Amino acid sequence: MTNIQVSTKINGDNCEFLCRPEETLLEVLRDRMGLTGTKEGCASGDCGACSVMLDDRLVCSCLVLGAEAQGRQVDTIEGMADGGELHPLQRNFIEHAALQCGICTPGFLIAAKALLDKNPDPTETEVRYWLAGNLCRCTGYDKIVRAVLHTAEEMRGTELG
Amino acid sequence: MAKIDRLEKTDGFRVVGTRPDRPDGVDKVTGRARFGADTFAPGMLIGKVLRSPHPHARIVSIDTTKAMALHGVKAIVTAQDFGEVPRAHKATLHNVMAHGKALYEGHAVAAVAAADVSIARKAVKLIDVEYEILPHVTDVDAAMAQDAPLLHEDNFTSGIDPKPEKPSNIDSFSEFGHGNIEDGFAKADIILEREFTTEAAHQGYIEPHACLATFSEDGNSEIWCTTQGHFLVRDTCAALLDIAESRLRVTASEIGGGFGGKTVVYLEPLALALSRKTGRPVKMVMSRSEVFRATGPTSSSSMRVKIGVTNDGKITAGDAHLNYQSGAFGGFIAMLGAMCAYACYSLENVRATGDEVLTNRPMQASYRAPGAPIINFAVESVIDELAGKLGIDPIDFRLMNAAKEGDRSSYGPKYDQIGLVKTLESARDHPHYQAPVAEGQARGMAVGFWFNFGGLTSISLNVNTDGTVTVSVGRPDIGGSRAAMCQMAAEALGIPYENVRTIIADTSSLGFNDTTDGSRTTFANGLAIIRAAQGAILEMCGRVAKIWDIPQDAVEWVDGFAKPCGPNAGDFEPMGIAEIARKTAQTGGPIAGHHEVNAEGAGVSFSAHIADVKVDEETGCTQICRYTVVQDAGKAIHPSYVEGQYQGGAVQGIGWALNEGYIYGDDGIMQNPGFLDYRMPVCSDVPMIEAKIIEIPNKGHPYGVRGVGETSIVPPLATIANAICSATGIRMTQIPMAPPVLLKAIEEHKKG
Numbered sequence: 016m017t018n019i020q021v022s023t024k025i026n027g028d029n030c031e032f033l034c035r036p037e038e039t040l041l042e043v044l045r046d047r048m049g050l051t052g053t054k055e056g057c058a059s060g061d062c063g064a065c066s067v068m069l070d071d072r073l074v075c076s077c078l079v080l081g082a083e084a085q086g087r088q089v090d091t092i093e094g095m096a097d098g099g100e101l102h103p104l105q106r107n108f109i110e111h112a113a114l115q116c117g118i119c120t121p122g123f124l125i126a127a128k129a130l131l132d133k134n135p136d137p138t139e140t141e142v143r144y145w146l147a148g149n150l151c152r153c154t155g156y157d158k159i160v161r162a163v164l165h166t167a168e169e170m171r172g173t174e175l176g
Numbered sequence: 177m178a179k180i181d182r183l184e185k186t187d188g189f190r191v192v193g194t195r196p197d198r199p200d201g202v203d204k205v206t207g208r209a210r211f212g213a214d215t216f217a218p219g220m221l222i223g224k225v226l227r228s229p230h231p232h233a234r235i236v237s238i239d240t241t242k243a244m245a246l247h248g249v250k251a252i253v254t255a256q257d258f259g260e261v262p263r264a265h266k267a268t269l270h271n272v273m274a275h276g277k278a279l280y281e282g283h284a285v286a287a288v289a290a291a292d293v294s295i296a297r298k299a300v301k302l303i304d305v306e307y308e309i310l311p312h313v314t315d316v317d318a319a320m321a322q323d324a325p326l327l328h329e330d331n332f333t334s335g336i337d338p339k340p341e342k343p344s345n346i347d348s349f350s351e352f353g354h355g356n357i358e359d360g361f362a363k364a365d366i367i368l369e370r371e372f373t374t375e376a377a378h379q380g381y382i383e384p385h386a387c388l389a390t391f392s393e394d395g396n397s398e399i400w401c402t403t404q405g406h407f408l409v410r411d412t413c414a415a416l417l418d419i420a421e422s423r424l425r426v427t428a429s430e431i432g433g434g435f436g437g438k439t440v441v442y443l444e445p446l447a448l449a450l451s452r453k454t455g456r457p458v459k460m461v462m463s464r465s466e467v468f469r470a471t472g473p474t475s476s477s478s479m480r481v482k483i484g485v486t487n488d489g490k491i492t493a494g495d496a497h498l499n500y501q502s503g504a505f506g507g508f509i510a511m512l513g514a515m516c517a518y519a520c521y522s523l524e525n526v527r528a529t530g531d532e533v534l535t536n537r538p539m540q541a542s543y544r545a546p547g548a549p550i551i552n553f554a555v556e557s558v559i560d561e562l563a564g565k566l567g568i569d570p571i572d573f574r575l576m577n578a579a580k581e582g583d584r585s586s587y588g589p590k591y592d593q594i595g596l597v598k599t600l601e602s603a604r605d606h607p608h609y610q611a612p613v614a615e616g617q618a619r620g621m622a623v624g625f626w627f628n629f630g631g632l633t634s635i636s637l638n639v640n641t642d643g644t645v646t647v648s649v650g651r652p653d654i655g656g657s658r659a660a661m662c663q664m665a666a667e668a669l670g671i672p673y674e675n676v677r678t679i680i681a682d683t684s685s686l687g688f689n690d691t692t693d694g695s696r697t698t699f700a701n702g703l704a705i706i707r708a709a710q711g712a713i714l715e716m717c718g719r720v721a722k723i724w725d726i727p728q729d730a731v732e733w734v735d736g737f738a739k740p741c742g743p744n745a746g747d748f749e750p751m752g753i754a755e756i757a758r759k760t761a762q763t764g765g766p767i768a769g770h771h772e773v774n775a776e777g778a779g780v781s782f783s784a785h786i787a788d789v790k791v792d793e794e795t796g797c798t799q800i801c802r803y804t805v806v807q808d809a810g811k812a813i814h815p816s817y818v819e820g821q822y823q824g825g826a827v828q829g830i831g832w833a834l835n836e837g838y839i840y841g842d843d844g845i846m847q848n849p850g851f852l853d854y855r856m857p858v859c860s861d862v863p864m865i866e867a868k869i870i871e872i873p874n875k876g877h878p879y880g881v882r883g884v885g886e887t888s889i890v891p892p893l894a895t896i897a898n899a900i901c902s903a904t905g906i907r908m909t910q911i912p913m914a915p916p917v918l919l920k921a922i923e924e925h926k927k928g
Contacts, residue, residue: 035294042293051214052207054432056382057464061851064382092207101205109201112816115655115824117204118211118383118432140860147860150851152380152433153655154820155827156859157867 023084025050026094034081040074041065043081044091052092052121056150063149066122067091073129075148092121095128103173104128104166111162115153123149127163135171139164184878186811191667192879195816198659199677200430209430212386212402217457220388221250221289223443223450224296224460226303227470228278228285231536231844232312232325235276235305238286243302248291251453252303253446258416265415267505271539272416272445278307279327279504280536281845282469284442289450289458312536312844316501317478319345319535327504327534345534347506352514352587353527360493360525364484368562371480372554374893374911375837376501378473379543380828380856383432385471386461389447393455395419399426401444404434404652405691409444410683416445417452427682428652435828436542437472439691468849473838474543474550475500475509481517481554485562491577493525494518494586498551502532503540513547515587516890517555519625520574520596520782522583536844542693545626545886549829549893553911556622556894561907570621570898571604571784595808595872596623596782602870603784608804616790617801620899623784624890628883629694630775630876634687635701637665637708639716639767643754645669647708648681649701650689655821655885657697660813664702664879668709670736671753687772695883698813699874700775706878712769716756719763724748777876778883783807785826785891789899796919798834798900804866810874810882819867822888826865829892831857837912 018033025048032047041058044050044067053076056064060075067076068090069083095102104127107113114120123146130137130145137145142163143156151159203209240252255275269275274283286303290296311325318324324345333340335349361367387401397419403409406428414421431438443460450458462471482495496517500510510530517528528551563573578596585591600623603609613619636648647665651657661678669676690696717731720738724731730745731738737750760767788802805822812818835855839847848854873880897908906921 037294045213046216049216050207051210054211054383055213055461056384057851059464059850059852062382062464092205096206101202105202105205108205109197112195112198112656112814112820114201114204115817115820116381116383116431116433117200117209118381118430120204121207124205143860147858150382150856150858152382152435152828152856153824155823155825155865156857156862157823157865158816158820160859160864 019082021085024088038081040079041076064122066125107162107166113158113162119151191663198656212429213461220457222293222296223289223458225284226286226300228283231281232310233278233307237306239304243299248295249299251289253449254286287446314840347532350511351529355525361484363492365487367484369482372909374477376473376476377832377836379435379437381433384462387444388459389451390457391451397424402431404438412441425684431652435544465849472541477550479554489576496528498530503537505539509547513551516548517551518586521577522579526586544889548890553893560898599782603806617788618903621786622891622894626887628778629696630700630778631690633700633704634772635704636770643757644675647678650686651692656817660698668706695885704771708769708771779874781808781882781887783887785895787895787899791903796915806868808870809884811880821884822867823865825888829889833893833896
């Protein structure tokens, strides 16, 4: 089967790859680009561990074909920190002990950032429903929700000066 | 001997009890941490498993000709590629790869290594297996019937004297208790006897099983894998492939959840066998469907519980029988369940018996406090019903019968210092229990027990030349334990938390370590770290004595510094660890401490849970409105991660209580092997989980630590069942209490 050549942008960098027609964006990121921060938990769009941004949209990369990245912008967990400085969500996840094993953490961070980009002042209920597409088996979600709410508050404070 | 800070303490902590950032935090929020599937090797092949589509079938023949002819296929292994193994490893081998019969849908029949994943998937489909389909059984009670299809024709129930004459699906029987049950029931004013069933729940870790195995021509092999115990992986794989343990080095990746489910090998021996056959590294990763169909889960069960009580609220006797379904191979979970059944209560007459029952389901694996939540659901439901009949507050009723220090436990040993009464009192006094129940809601509570374990432990602690410290431990960090290890080392040495780094060493770097399970890691590693630190301190005091040219016993260690002890010892400036470390070349070489122990004295723990629920009588859906966990930690080293264990265990229990369960059709095929249909709790299903830490020190640990990982999953099933009963008047005897099940019960209840 002929491979497809794809030109895309990942975490701000132009890149090209070849992939099989049926290969998912998740497989491309992990197995071809070495970006293993995006995790496979189910490969059926039910757990959110593979969450990435495709242009401005939060997607499960296991449900996107690699070929669909042509001409688009993909943002993964590896691009979330600004150089050596963690994104406030990343820092607060550590400070609030919002991870135990850490396998779901990249997906939660991508999803939470997508929420805060759209809604800088979410209620607890809004956080819980937005993150309902991401499974965490360790934490019971309590500290994740607190970390996201605290980050939102902190970032609003920053923006207000 | 130099004098050092007292090793054992229950107060005056400097680092223990604080909440520092975990040392692996940045790696895990940036995607840098490497989990099981996150590694690659040059020349690597991809392995895939062919699994039985039948729940029970004789394997007549396996023809690999077509698959091997596919371009890119390098090797196929079947049962024939494994030799005889010691008896203790037979079940593991036969689970890893079907021998003669496929015993459950999903049972591995062959494995392929190919140049890439797409070829491997195609090759698996080209393997031609001829099956003779056999009758199957997946239900625990049906499996115990006289005419049930037999899984193993040579299985005679163990634990019964005399040995049964006929083989059966009952793998083993166990019994615990003391006193005289009949006498106890004769003294009772009220006797309740109830029957319960529960369905199997999966551990549900988000990271599927994954490994990379490399077998070298010189006989030295390596495995990288996601596991709760890499020493267990090493020893098991070495036995299954008949290689020396010294020749196999296993490195544990970061682990994406386990909860008991990663205490068993599945892929590792197959990958190693494929690597041996091809001379290439072989990587294998399970799909989610494979995880559901071929790993874990916990037992399903049927149980009978009978409790007698006097009118003034004293329990006179407790009896229970547990039938736990253990999958295609035997287990020990009914035994653990029987031991836990009445562990919360001080009883003169108690008996609990358990049968491990073979069925055509995946081999049961431990799941967080294995066996305990199931029987706890049954016993705590009856306890709740009795409290109601007596008109006594449920917590007061439990307090009236609670186990205390010095009591003989229902499973045998006498209790040492335990925190059950304090835990119950704290639950009773908690703002949640004191608050009025909100309109439209109802409240339930239950209490639970788990043993906690210690076990084989080997650690080393190296003082680096700049005075920082590296601790090597041999148990994977599954929930932030490296932070607690660093804290205990820093506390014992008197140095800052930031100056200690803890790593998970591979199997060639330390002596054998028991698996990260049984809530043992913080207890057993911690105990060994504190003692290793003591060894390093003594060595450092000796070096300083040499530098100062005074006797070793004239040097003492205080707050991270060597000091002359008393004016007679001489007038020297205190010397810190950095200075001592810098001078090691002149004083005798590197400084280290190590400790090897079979750690005993893991203190048991108790957990009391309170839930407020709302039941939608039109849909049968139960909403958790408020939830509180009160649990004894002995000493919380890092309180945030202790709270995390309480919260996580509670939510797993909520999922098991309300939704999770294996669904089988008459065809013996699991119908919900994915996260859409096997529905675990999501963020919007649960409220914040209030976590209250009680600290009754465990005398078996220098800082009083008890394990905290498992007890929190024990009470939720009963807690929620009791709350549902308060809400609806219906005593649910079946788990999960999923909306269709509860709705049916509500409709029947309304009909009267």
